[in-house]
Amino acid sequence: MAIYLVGDIQGCLQELKALLEQAEFLPEQDQLYLAGDIVARGPQSLETLRFLISLGDSAKMVLGNHDLHLLAVAAGIKKANPIDQLEQILQAPDLEALVSWLAQQPLLRQLPGEETYISHAGLSPQWSIEDAVRQAASASEKLTGPDRDHWLQEMYGNSPSNWLQAGTETEKFRYTINAFTRMRYCRKDLSLEFGCKETPQHAPKDIFPWYEVNTNLDSVNWVFGHWASLMGQCPHSNLYALDTGCVWGNHLTLLRWHDKQLFIEQSHTRICE
Template sequence: MAIYFVGDIQGCYSELKALLTQVAFSRQNDQLYVAGDLVARGPNSLETLRFIKSLGKSAKVVLGNHDLHLLAVYYGIKKVKKQDKLSALLSAPDLTSLMTWLIQQPLIQKLPDEETYMSHAGLSPQWTPNQALLQAEIAQQHLRSSEAKHWLSQMYGEQPIDWQNADDDISRFRFTINSLTRMRYCYADGSLDFSCKESPSNAPKTLSPWFEFRHINENTQWVFGHWAALMGCCQPKNIYALDTGCVWGQHLTILRWHDKKLFTEQSHKKLR
């Protein structure tokens, strides 16, 4: 059995299928870990969701910020954005089935029997992996409950940016969602910034990428997406950035875990 990690698909279904063909992925024997943002901005979000769902236990998904926003649209909390190209998905006859499946997906995946984790945006410098797992599980329980609409409506906003100031259930939930699905940069004390999306070379000196805080020990691996400006480059050898901007005309990336080999598929944008 081979384990593969794939970066942000964002509706780039043809690139995903070509990449899985390239690595000879077998749904019977292999596992595909998807680093969030399955949907939005690309042309085929509906086909992407249907395919990943059809993989059953062979697919291990985490929710990204675009996936959560889609759920908020489905529940009537937010309006759909034209640039997200979700009209086919939102009018699909199996929409309810797809959304029921999507909201059941976790915020963190951990590989069995090893200290390897995956979340969409990373790990807050103010948390250990175990703290993140605990808070992710609490947030997942909220999203999977009969009060899902209430909790989805509470995830919007940028406060608190500091875990020490998350002093009630709603603020802890929002900090968890923001840390695991939106975070890129942090201030020196590990608190969150949401204004900067640039590459580290262009970022203000008051900010550092979350992975430069060295809060993940060398025996632990963390896989994430979300940050296309990195183009797969981050310094720590035990942290793997997989968003390589396919939806923006760059490429989709898969990491084969046992030998850490990368495979890419150039965006098909020019072919459409």
């Protein structure tokens, strides 16, 4: 069995299929882990959802911010942004089944038998690994429960940006969602900063990449997406940045875990300007 990990697909299904063909992925024996944001912006979000569901237990994803936003739009909590190209999903006859499957996906996964973790954005520097596992489980319980729509409504907003200020269940939930799906930079006090998407070389000097101020990463491997401007470049050998901006005209990246071989598929179409 081989384990493969892939970055943000965002509806770029043809590139994903080309990568799986390159790697000779066999769903009956291999496993595909997805770092979130499987939908939005690209041309085939509906088909991507259906394809991943068809893989059964061979496909294991974590939720990204675009995936969560789709859940909120489908629930009528938010309006769809035309640039996200969600209309096909929202009008699909199997919408309920698609949304139900997506809502069951966690915020954090661990590769079996090893200290390797996958989340869309990363690990909050204010959490230990144990904290992250606990908070991910708590948030997933809310998103899979009968009050899912309530929690989807509560997840929006930047406050609190500091875990130490998260006193209520709602504040802890919102911080958890933001840390796992939106985080790129932190301030000196380790609070989350949401405005900057630039590379570290071009970022303001008073904010820092989450992985540079995190003291809990030395003994684990961490796989993440979300940060397209990194283009897969992370200065730590145990961190794997897999979002390489396929939907922006760059490429989709697939990592075969056991030998760390990368497979690259150039974007077939420049989707977003």
